[in-house]
Amino acid sequence: EAGVVQSPRYKIIEKKQPVAFWCNPISGHNTLYWYRQNLGQGPELLIRYENEEAVDDSQLPKDRFSAERLKGVDSTLKIQPAELGDSAVYLCASSLLNRETQYFGPGTRLLVL
Amino acid sequence: AQSVTQLDSQVPVFEEAPVELRCNYSSSVSVYLFWYVQYPNQGLQLLLKYLSGSTLVESINGFEAEFNKSQTSFHLRKPSVHISDTAEYFCAVSAQTNSGYSTLTFGKGTMLLVSP
Numbered sequence: 086e087a088g089v090v091q092s093p094r095y096k097i098i099e100k101k102q103p104v105a106f107w108c109n110p111i112s113g114h115n116t117l118y119w120y121r122q123n124l125g126q127g128p129e130l131l132i133r134y135e136n137e138e139a140v141d142d143s144q145l146p147k148d149r150f151s152a153e154r155l156k157g158v159d160s161t162l163k164i165q166p167a168e169l170g171d172s173a174v175y176l177c178a179s180s181l182l183n184r185e186t187q188y189f190g191p192g193t194r195l196l197v198l
Numbered sequence: 199a200q201s202v203t204q205l206d207s208q209v210p211v212f213e214e215a216p217v218e219l220r221c222n223y224s225s226s227v228s229v230y231l232f233w234y235v236q237y238p239n240q241g242l243q244l245l246l247k248y249l250s251g252s253t254l255v256e257s258i259n260g261f262e263a264e265f266n267k268s269q270t271s272f273h274l275r276k277p278s279v280h281i282s283d284t285a286e287y288f289c290a291v292s293a294q295t296n297s298g299y300s301t302l303t304f305g306k307g308t309m310l311l312v313s314p
Contacts, residue, residue, distance in 0.1 A: 089241070118301070127202075127288050127304030128242070141301060176241055185230050185249065185292050187302060189241040 087111070089190035091177050097196045103165035106193045110158070110179030117154060118187060119162050120176040128176050134160065135182060167197045200225040200291045204305035211312055213281055219274040219308045221263075221289030231272040232290040232302070233263055242288065248272065259283075284312045 090109040098104050110117050115136050120128035131150065133141040136157040145152065149168070154160040164171055174194050178187040205220045223229060230249050234242040246257040253265040263274045272289060286307045293300040 091241075125207075125306065127290070127306050128302075129304070130301050133301060178242075186232075186244060186247060188244070189234075191239075191241040194239075 089177055089179055089188055091175075091190040091193055093193055094191060095194045095196075097198065098167055099198050100169055101166040103163065104167050104195060105161055105163045106175050106177075106195075108160045108162070108177030108190060110160075110177070111188055113181070114179035114188070115157070115182040116180045116184075117160050118178040118180075119152060119160070120178065122174040122176055122192070124173070131162070167195075169197050171195060172197045200229065200293050200300065200303045202289050202291050202303055202305035204289055204308050206308050207306065208309045208311060211279055211310070213312055213314050214278045216277050217275065217279050217283075217310065219287050219289075219310065221272045221274065221305060223270050223272065223289070223291045225270075225291060225293050228294040230292045230294065231263075231265060232292070233257075233261070233272070233274050234288045234290060234304075236286045236288065236307075238285075245274075245287070279310070279312050281312050281314065283310060285310060 092107050117134040119131040122128045132145045132152050134154045152162045174192040176192045177190045180187045201224045203222045211217045232247045233245040235245045236242050246255045248265045256262045261276045286309050288307045289305040290302045
């Protein structure tokens with residue numbers, strides 16, 4: 086069974102540019118999470134989806150971040166415009182609905198110059 | 199709200215020595231507890247978890263952790279480490295709620311450095 090797939094694995098952009106990350110969860114997993122992991126820190130939740138509904142986006146900086154999961158399967162996280170402080174690893178995770186165990190993808194490492 | 203404290207940012211140890219990575223949590227409700235491992239340039243992999251039942255849980259590669267409710271701890275141990283255990287280890291907590299559980303709150307991580 087394939088795990089959580091993320092692309093790209095690495096991205097380098099200049100500040101003020103837009104960037105997008107893509108995630109495909111494990112097949113059958115209704116719940117999808119986006120986390121941000123700053124250097125030397127643990128992951129912090131940005132948004133959680135149950136199917137196509139964002140059920141927890143309280144930590145998503147909505148002025149520049151947006152996310153979508155239109156068909157309740159794969160998801161895209163966008164930053165526009167990017168700032169220097171957005172440099173981090175963006176992790177996607179998925180789980181079965183109402184199950185506590187999450188499975189993580191390899192992450193996208195973003196560097197904003 | 200929940201919080202997790204990992205007391206050591208780095209733990210250096212020699213190969214075949216025992217190791218303990220400490221984790222304490224804070225929560226006003228019952229919790230689920232997890233240890234994740236992150237190898238360089240990779241995502242997080244679930245190492246072990248405590249949901250209910252026996253307070254001692256084990257992983258397939260020799261790690262174990264014990265849930266201690268009175269001390270609000272979930273320390274990770276291994277009796278003999280290998281070079282390949284070098285990685286960052288994250289403790290995480292999820293609170294039990296009426297609708298199931300809350301989202302994961304992670305500690306800052308402990309870097310385990312195993313040298314020959």
